[in-house]
Amino acid sequence: MRVSVIDDACHGHQMCAIAAPEVFGSDEMGNAIVLIDGDIPAELQAKTRRAESNCPERAIVITD
């Protein structure tokens, strides 16, 4: 699994970072960034999917 954030869609609520703090952080503007390069480890995938489904802006994209 890989994950990315659509920068233009992100509004910086940080709900993703609350759901999966190991995966999402924030840049200097407060928008979400992905902290993990490459594949998301198996133990973080459920949290990552939760973050994706909870993002109010649908700014998180998961690819398998």
Ligand code: SF4
């Ligand atoms: S929850 Fe969605 S819109 Fe909010 S910071 Fe995370 S990716 Fe951006």
